[in-house]
Amino acid sequence: MAGNREFFYRRLHSLLGVIPVGLFLVQHLVVNHFATKGEEAFNDAAHFMESLPFRIFLELFIIFLPLLFHAIYGLYIAFTAKNNTVKYSFFRNWMFMLQRVTGVITLIFVVWHVWETRIAAAFGAEVNYQMMENIFENPWMIAFYIVGVISAIFHFANGLWSFFVSWGITVTPRSQLISTYATLGIFIALSIVGIRAIFAFV
Amino acid sequence: MQETQAKTVTFIVSRQDSPDATPYQEEFKLEYRPNMNVISALMEIRRNPVNSKGESTTPINWDMNCLEEVCGACSMVINGKPRQSCTALVDQLEQPIRLEPMRTFPVVRDLQVDRSRMFDSLKKVKAWIPIDGTYDLGPGPRMPEKKRQWAYELSKCMTCGVCLEACPNVNSKSDFIGPAPLSQVRLFNAHPTGEMNKAERLEQIMGDGGLANCGNSQNCVQSCPKGIPLTTSIAALNRDTTFQSFKSFFGSDTV
Incomplete structure (x- = not known):
């Protein structure tokens, strides 16, 4: 394992982005969607999630640690790339660049979002419908949340595409093309879920 | 009235006197000749090294060898695109024609770059088939004709460096070996005799600067002058290394 640490870290980065971080994102968006009702x-839905047993361990091992590794190693990956979409304006090269840009935006958004909700909760604030409604009284926060949520969903959907390539699941150009359409569908579907939830609080 | 002025071709060449010197641009105007390519134009400048201001200058340095796009030596960035200058026809290029070296590699002088890192990578990944022994090893297993034809496409790689130049992850901040040597691993692993060292090559590209550095921008496959399915090779190797890593971690036949 000593010789191929980079290989191991890269594969771990790819895996953690989907399991558990990506799955957590989907679950979070679905729970948010209860706001439309x-x-x-x-x-009720938020309270159910809060009252899951062993909550702190679930958060630690399903969210915080994997997310922290994915974020820190992702920053290293993002900043070792030398983007060249001006010279090579191919579709996949744009996706490559956007994956890095949305990753950084998502990180900024998530840090803010965790500070505003989970850390506030640790200091005694109650995370509920009212809290989100108060946050969204500021129209700039609505814009910030829309950009953050769309970035996170794009990063997940496109990351899923490269996950399939990185693990050698989609090898042929045809399977990679179909995977592009499938992940595009996931991006659109989850974006609808995410945006609907945001506007349910407004 | 008939056009009396001779048609000219304009070149703007990025020049650099030594590996550490600051690059500068020099413009050249040449008389048009039918079927001119970038190399014949550079030869013309070499014959009479005078720039468009009429000043006498040094001849331009560049690499070339086969002149038929099979050796890969004359690669340079022509109008923003890395390609071979021998097959870059002046008639098909927008003017002024801008020539630059592939700066992903160390520039030796003017348009000449040092592609040694690619040859070093080929050595690292053992891009050959070992057939030497202390006794006659015999003829070895046969390769099916269908597979030979498929492998031939991968063998067209001329180590020209265009894929490395196009790759956003090959740069001074990373030690990624780039798509070309990776695809050669797939080629030699596909050969029935080469396959005997498959694990060794896979373990090598699972090392630092190896396969995992690919970020799937897929610029390489779009830019390869030989149309080699580089990204298919990379994805296939991703699958092979997935199995290889499970084999070596959980323990099974590792070779």
Whole structure:
């Protein structure tokens, strides 16, 4: 394992982006969507998630540690690339660049979002419908959340595409093309879920 | 009235006197000749090294060898695109024609670059088939004709460096070996005799600067002058190394 640390880290980075971080993202978006059914439905769903047993361990091993590794190693990956979309404006090269840009935007958004909700909760604030409604009283925060959520979803959907390539699942150009359409579909579907939830609080 | 002025071709060449010197641009105007290519134009400048201001200058340095796009030596960036200058026809290029060296590699002088790192990578990944022994090893297993034809496409790689130049992950901040030597691993692993050293090559590209550095921008496959399916090779190797890593971690036949 000593000789191929980079290989191991890269593969771990790719895996953690999907399992568990990507799955957590989907679950989070789905829970948020309860907001479209009204205040009570959202609070019930949020409360159910909060009252899961061993919550701190679930958060630590399913969210915080994998996310931290993915974020820090991802920054290293993003900043070792020398983007060249001006010279080589191919579709996949644009996706390559956007994957890095959305990764950085998502990180900034997630840090802010965790500070505003989970860390605030640790200091005694209650995370509920009311809290989100208060945040969204500021129209700039709505814009920030839309950009953050869309970035996160794009990063997940496109990351899923490269996950399939990195693990050698989609090898042929045809399978990679179909995978492009499939992940595009995931991006659109989850974006609808995410945006609907945001506007449910407004 | 008939056009009396002779048609000219303009070149803007990025020049650099030594590996560490600051690059500068020099413009050249040449008389048009039918079927001119970039190399014949550079030869013309070499014959009479005078720039467009009429000043006498040094001849331009560049690499070339086969002149038929099989050796890969004359690669340079022509109008922003890395390609071979021998097959870059002046009639098909927008003017002024801008020539630059492939700066992903160390520039030796003017348009000449040092591609040694690619040859070093080929040595690292053992891009050959070992047939030497202390006794006659015999003829070895046969390769099916269908597979030979498929492998022939991968063998067209001329180590020209265009894929490394196009790759956003091959740069001074990373030690990624680039797509070309990776695809050669797939070629030699596909050969029935080469396959005997498959694990060794896979373990090598699982090392630092290896396969995992690919970020799937897929510029390489779009830029390869030989149309080699580089990204298919990379994805296939991703699969092979997945199995190889499971084999070596959980323990199974590792060779």
